[in-house]
Structure formats: C-alpha cells, structure tokens
Amino acid sequence: MELFTPDSGLIFWMFVSFAVLFFVLWKWGWPVIMKGVSDRADLIDKGVEYAQNAKQQLDHAREEADKYIADARRQQADMLREADKMKTQIIEEARSAAQTEAKKVMDAAKVSIEQERKQAEQQFRNEVSSFALDIAQKVVRNQMKDEKAQEKLVNSLLDEMEKQN
Amino acid sequence: MKRNILTALAMAIVALMLPFAAQAEKHPADSTEQKSGAVDAQGIxxxxxxxxxxxxxxxxxxKSIPLPVIVWGSDGLHVFSSSRVEHGKEYVDGNATFRVAGKDSPYKGKVVEIIDGKEVKPSLDISITKNVCGIFIAVLLVIWAILDVARWHRTQGMKGPRKMTGAVEFVILFIYDGVIKPTLKTKANKFAPYLLTVFFFILVMNLLGLIVVFPGGANLTGNIAVTLVLAIITFLITNIFATKHYWKEIFNPDVPWWLKWPIPIMPIIEIFGVFTKPAALTVRLFANMMGGHMIVIVLTLLIFIFAAMGPVVTGATAVVSIIFSVFMLLIDVLVSFIQAYVFTMLSTLFIALGQEEGHDEHHGEQKPEHAAAVTTSANPSLNESKI
Incomplete structure (x- = not known):
C-alpha cells in the first residue's frame, strides 16, 4: 500500500524543512527564550526573597521601635523623677543658703548695731559728762565760793560716783 | 439562546450540504468507476x-491550487506547474512527456515520464507536493510563533507575555519543565532546542491537518515519510550523543553469562531494541493521526454511501455523521496535542537512556539516579500500553 511506503521526495523536503526550522529556532529562538525565562524566574525569586526580607525587617523594625519607645518612656519618667528630686534639692539648698546668708547679715547688723550703740553710748556719756561738768562747774562756781566747801563737795560727789559704779 | 445557536448551526449544516449534494450528484457522471452509482469509499x-x-x-x-512539480527525467531537470498534468493530462516539456500515472499503474498518483509509450518513474521526484507545501506552512507558523516569544524576551525584558505570546510560552515551559527537565536533568539544556522544536513542529502539523481547507488539510503527520524523518532524527541524536555506558549495556549487558555466550541472545535483543524505538515512534504518530483522519472521512462518506437509500435516510445519516465527525474532530484536537506530547516525551526518554552513566563509577550518589533510570525505563512501556 502506498500509504505505508515513504515517498523519497517528501522525505527529502521534510529533512530540509526540519533542518531549516531547527536552525532558525536554535539560532534565534530557544536560547533567547530559555535565557529570558530563567532570568525572569531569577528575578521573581529575588523579588520574593527581597519581599520576605523586607517583611522580616519591617516586623523587626516595629519591635525595635516599640522597644525604643518603651525605653524613651522609661527614660522620660526617670528624668522627671530626677528633675523633681533636683528641684526639691535646689529649693532646699537655696533656702538653707538664704537662711545662712540672712543669719550672717543679721549677725553683722547686730554687731554693727551693738558697736553703734556702744559708740553712741560713749558719745552720749562723753557729752553727758561734759554737760554735767559744765553744769557742775556753774553750780559749783555759785555755791563754792570757799575752798573748804568746794573740797567737801567734790569729795562727796566723788564718793557718790564711786558708789554708783 | 442555546436553541437559537442550535437552529443556526443546523441551518449552516444544511447550507453547507447543498453544494456537496449537488456535486455528489454531478460527480458520478464523469467518473468512470462510479457508473453503478456506488461510492468508491476506499478510493476517496x-x-x-x-x-x-x-x-x-x-x-x-x-481546479486546484497549482504547485511546482520538480522531476529529474531522462534528459535532465524538469520544473512545471502541477496544473499541466491535472486530470490525467499529458504535458510535453522539451523532449520529455509527463503525466500522472493512473489508478492501474504501479506508480499510481505519481508523475511519470512516458518513453516509447511506457511509464517510467523519474529518477528523482522532489516536487513541492501538497504535503511538502503543508510542511513549509507548518515551518513558517512554528518559526513565527516561537520567534514572537523570543522577540518578546528580547524587547520586553522581564515583563510577562500576554495573549498568544503568553500561551506559546506557557506551552514551551509546560514541555520544558514537565518533560525535558525532569528526565534529562543537567543535560536538559543541551537537548531542549531539538525536543521543543519537534514538539511544536508536530503540534502545528497535527492541527493544520485538522483544518479542512487550504492552509490545512494536508495529512502531514499521518504520512509515514514525515514521522519517519522525525524518528530518524531522534534515533541519530540518541545514538550520536550516547555514552559509553549505553553501548556497553547493548553489547555486554549486565546479565548472566549464558545469555551472552555462546549465543549472544541479550546483545541481539538489545540491538534490536535500538531500532524498534524509532520504529515505534514512526508508527505511533503516523497511525494515530492517520486513524483520526480516516474516521472523520469515513463518517462523512457514510452520508454519500447512504445517499442511495433515499432522501430521508440521507438526511438522518447526515445529521448523525456530522455530529459524530465534529465530535471526532474535537477529539483529534486533543489527540494532536497528546501525540505531539508523547512523541516529545518518548524522544526525551530515548535520549535520556543514551545519556545514562555507569552505576559503578560513583557509588555514593548513584542510588537516586538509578531509581530515576528505573522509572524512566518503566515509563515508555506504561505510555505505550495507554496510548
């Protein structure tokens, strides 16, 4: 049967056609496609890996951020507490410093007042004694005409003074 | 909606049948064999x-589309249009006379040279026949489809291909990742160009054969010459690139000595096996595709065979036949793909068998490969029994 006997012309053309087809695809078709497909697969793999890493990093970053925030909160509280402590301390210190200063000033004032008083007292005494002497002179001048009386009075006065002091 | 489509389909079928019927009536009159009115089914x-x-x-x-006839006659090369030798006409080209041999001639259907009233077969006939032309069309279609994908990869880079480009790429990857890579492993890239080319070539030829009018209609893969060439190429690749181990397994297989000496039973069987592989490839593809075409033609012919029994029977047969042949054609679309797939898969397996390395060379890592070899050698028989 002719159906089962291969025709030589057809075999020839089939060989030629297949050779041409194979050459064209081998040269310009398959290498480009194979490379393109594997490149794309690599790219997708890389993309997936990158995304996974990014997600991991993101999760990590969130954790980190939470940690930082908690840290900051704690630090803030610490600082507030510290500041509070410092504040009371400063106030305390200031108060004590002011007290000592005031005391010092008061002491100095007391001393100077005492001095002033003593000076004034001295001056007053001096003046009083000079007035007293003047008065006594005048009085004595009037009364003490004679020398005996003078002497007697002076002595009695001096005794009196001695008794007073 | 569905009923409308069915009605339209039925009307279309009737409309298509009319010219056929007219021709069927007219044709027997000028055909010599059909004087009795019976249809020459085998001939058709x-x-x-x-x-x-x-x-x-x-x-x-x-009328038919003329194609060039290229023959080497008694006085050299002759190239002429096929329309010159149509319908048994004789064509005189220079000193030589040609015609297509009639049905009783041993060279039935071939262009023969007439020398002294005798038909002589030309020493060389490489005419661009219907099948050759079909092969050219298939080659162009495959080149176009594959270079389209290649162009996408060159110009669009990493973007995903769309539409037909994407579909073709999907099939490429289906064959590469599903058949070639798991079987050939590290050698996959070496043989992938051939195997992918074979797959697409067969697929396109198969599908073209299912289209009834011009660009298709040539029974390409149902022609033993076509499948034979493909099988021979696989055979050559298998044996040219085969490893030492492959040849050792053929001439000195690992069997008890009395199977090799004094009568080398196993080597003979193995050598026989080398040649049965391409033979199996040839016949499987050829028989499957030819069978599919034949069933469709027979189903259609039933209408004309039953035409003798009156219009009612003819009408009923027409409806049933058309339904069945549409069904068969749809199955043939599936078969087209399966046969291309099977041919590629078997070629891959045969090539992979030729790529086997010896089991004794590296003991440590040989176990998995041995297992793979067992499964691959188990596969063809499994597929043969299935298909």
Missing part, C-alpha cells in the same frame, strides 16, 4: 489521506 479515503501534486480547493473538483 486514500485520495484524502495521500499526497498529490496540486492542492484542492473546497467545492471544486476541477
């Missing part, structure tokens, strides 16, 4: 399955 079947010099057009038996 083999005419449709076989090759011819022109390419017939639908609804017209007198």
């Amino acid at each position: 079947i083999f005419e449709h399955l076989g090759d011819r010099y022109g390419w017939e057009v639908p609804f017209n038996h007198h």
Whole structure:
C-alpha cells in the first residue's frame, strides 16, 4: 500500500524543512527564550526573597521601635523623677543658703548695731559728762565760793560716783 | 439562546450540504468507476489521506491550487506547474512527456515520464507536493510563533507575555519543565532546542491537518515519510550523543553469562531494541493521526454511501455523521496535542537512556539516579500500553 511506503521526495523536503526550522529556532529562538525565562524566574525569586526580607525587617523594625519607645518612656519618667528630686534639692539648698546668708547679715547688723550703740553710748556719756561738768562747774562756781566747801563737795560727789559704779 | 445557536448551526449544516449534494450528484457522471452509482469509499479515503501534486480547493473538483512539480527525467531537470498534468493530462516539456500515472499503474498518483509509450518513474521526484507545501506552512507558523516569544524576551525584558505570546510560552515551559527537565536533568539544556522544536513542529502539523481547507488539510503527520524523518532524527541524536555506558549495556549487558555466550541472545535483543524505538515512534504518530483522519472521512462518506437509500435516510445519516465527525474532530484536537506530547516525551526518554552513566563509577550518589533510570525505563512501556 502506498500509504505505508515513504515517498523519497517528501522525505527529502521534510529533512530540509526540519533542518531549516531547527536552525532558525536554535539560532534565534530557544536560547533567547530559555535565557529570558530563567532570568525572569531569577528575578521573581529575588523579588520574593527581597519581599520576605523586607517583611522580616519591617516586623523587626516595629519591635525595635516599640522597644525604643518603651525605653524613651522609661527614660522620660526617670528624668522627671530626677528633675523633681533636683528641684526639691535646689529649693532646699537655696533656702538653707538664704537662711545662712540672712543669719550672717543679721549677725553683722547686730554687731554693727551693738558697736553703734556702744559708740553712741560713749558719745552720749562723753557729752553727758561734759554737760554735767559744765553744769557742775556753774553750780559749783555759785555755791563754792570757799575752798573748804568746794573740797567737801567734790569729795562727796566723788564718793557718790564711786558708789554708783 | 442555546436553541437559537442550535437552529443556526443546523441551518449552516444544511447550507453547507447543498453544494456537496449537488456535486455528489454531478460527480458520478464523469467518473468512470462510479457508473453503478456506488461510492468508491476506499478510493476517496486514500485520495484524502495521500499526497498529490496540486492542492484542492473546497467545492471544486476541477481546479486546484497549482504547485511546482520538480522531476529529474531522462534528459535532465524538469520544473512545471502541477496544473499541466491535472486530470490525467499529458504535458510535453522539451523532449520529455509527463503525466500522472493512473489508478492501474504501479506508480499510481505519481508523475511519470512516458518513453516509447511506457511509464517510467523519474529518477528523482522532489516536487513541492501538497504535503511538502503543508510542511513549509507548518515551518513558517512554528518559526513565527516561537520567534514572537523570543522577540518578546528580547524587547520586553522581564515583563510577562500576554495573549498568544503568553500561551506559546506557557506551552514551551509546560514541555520544558514537565518533560525535558525532569528526565534529562543537567543535560536538559543541551537537548531542549531539538525536543521543543519537534514538539511544536508536530503540534502545528497535527492541527493544520485538522483544518479542512487550504492552509490545512494536508495529512502531514499521518504520512509515514514525515514521522519517519522525525524518528530518524531522534534515533541519530540518541545514538550520536550516547555514552559509553549505553553501548556497553547493548553489547555486554549486565546479565548472566549464558545469555551472552555462546549465543549472544541479550546483545541481539538489545540491538534490536535500538531500532524498534524509532520504529515505534514512526508508527505511533503516523497511525494515530492517520486513524483520526480516516474516521472523520469515513463518517462523512457514510452520508454519500447512504445517499442511495433515499432522501430521508440521507438526511438522518447526515445529521448523525456530522455530529459524530465534529465530535471526532474535537477529539483529534486533543489527540494532536497528546501525540505531539508523547512523541516529545518518548524522544526525551530515548535520549535520556543514551545519556545514562555507569552505576559503578560513583557509588555514593548513584542510588537516586538509578531509581530515576528505573522509572524512566518503566515509563515508555506504561505510555505505550495507554496510548
């Protein structure tokens, strides 16, 4: 049967056609496609890996951020507490410093007042004694005409003074 | 909606049948064999399955698309249009006379040279016949489809291909990742170009064979010459690139000595096996595709065979036949893909068997490969029994 006997012309053309087809695809078709497909697969793999890493990093970053925030909160509280402590301390210190200063000033004032008083007292005494002497002179001048009386009075006065002091 | 489609389909079928019927009535009159009114079923079947010099057009038996006839006659090369030798006409080209041999001649259907009233077969006939032209069309289609994908990869870079480009790429990857890579492993890239080319070439030829009118209709993969060439190429690749271990397994297989000496039973069986592989490839593809075409033609012919029994029977047969042949054609679309797939898969397996390395060379890592070899060698028989 002719159906089962291969025709030589057809075999020839089939060989030629297949050779041409194979050459064209081998040269310009398959290498480009194979490379393109594997490149794309690599790219997708890389993309997936990158995304996974990014997600991991993101999760990590969130954790980190939470940690930082908690840290900051704690630090803030610490600082507030510290500041509070410092504040009371400063106030305390200031108060004590002011007290000592005031005391010092008061002491100095007391001393100077005492001095002033003593000076004034001295001056007053001096003046009083000079007035007293003047008065006594005048009085004595009037009364003490004679020398005996003078002497007697002076002595009695001096005794009196001695008794007073 | 569905009923409308069915009605439209039925009307279309009737409309298509009218010219056929007219021709069926007219045709027996000028055909010598059909004087009795009976249809020459065998003749029609083999005419449709076989090759011819022109390419017939639908609804017209007198004209066909002319194709070049290239023959080496008694006085050298002759190239002429196939329309010159149509319908048994004789054509005188220079000193030589040619015609297509008639049905009683041993060279039935071939261009023969007439020398002294005797038909002599030309020493070389490389005419661009219907099948050759079909092969060219298939080659162009495959080149176009594959270079389209390649161009996408060159110009669009990493973008995903769309539409037909994407579909073709999907099939490429289906074959590469599903068949070639798991079987050939590290050698996959070496043989992938051949195997992928074979797959697409067979697929396109198969599908073209299912289209009834011009660009298709040539029974390409149902022609033993076509499948034989493909099988021979696989055979050559298998044996040319085969490893030492492969040849050792053929001539000195690992079997008890009395199977090799004094009568080398196993080597003979193995050598026989080397040649049965391409033979199996040839016959499987050829028989499957030819069978599919034949069933469709027979189903269609039933209408004309039953035409003798009156219009009612003819009408009923027409409806049933058309439904069945549409069904068969749809199955053939599936078979087209399966056969291309099977041919590629078996080629891959045969090549992989030729790539096997010896089991004794590296003991440590040999176990998994051995297992793979067992499964691959178990596979063909499994597939043969299935298909």
